Amino acid sequence: MSRAGIASLLLFLAIAAFLAYQTLGIASATCEVCMAYRGQQQCRTVSAANEEEALQGAVVNACAFISSGVTDSMVCQRGEPVSKKCW
Numbered sequence: 001m002s003r004a005g006i007a008s009l010l011l012f013l014a015i016a017a018f019l020a021y022q023t024l025g026i027a028s029a030t031c032e033v034c035m036a037y038r039g040q041q042q043c044r045t046v047s048a049a050n051e052e053e054a055l056q057g058a059v060v061n062a063c064a065f066i067s068s069g070v071t072d073s074m075v076c077q078r079g080e081p082v083s084k085k086c087w
Contacts, residue, residue: 031086033058037076040066043083051086058084 001009031054034043042065046057063076 029054029086031055031058031084033062033084034082035059035062035066035076035079036082037063037066037072037079041082042066054086055084 028049029051030045030047031051032043032045033055034041042062044058044061044065046054046061048054048057059077059081060073063073067073067076
């Protein structure tokens with residue numbers, strides 16, 4: 001293998017390692033939220049940089065499964081969670 005090939009391979013591996021580190025190291029909070037809307041219930045778990053973002057992400061994700069359309073989704077997201085826990 002030529003020097004250029006080895007240098008390219010090392011650069012690729014360095015970038016891949018950096019991306020893996022950033023992707024795996026970003027989540028410092030994980031939350032599970034259960035939402036109920038119009039007789040349906042859905043629970044979702046989300047990891048994020050902090051607890052507030054994880055809670056919001058879990059609410060949005062759960063509501064996406066049990067509502068249809070923007071208006072329903074917004075109403076669902078304003079509701080109080082059935083349960084929530086973070087770690």
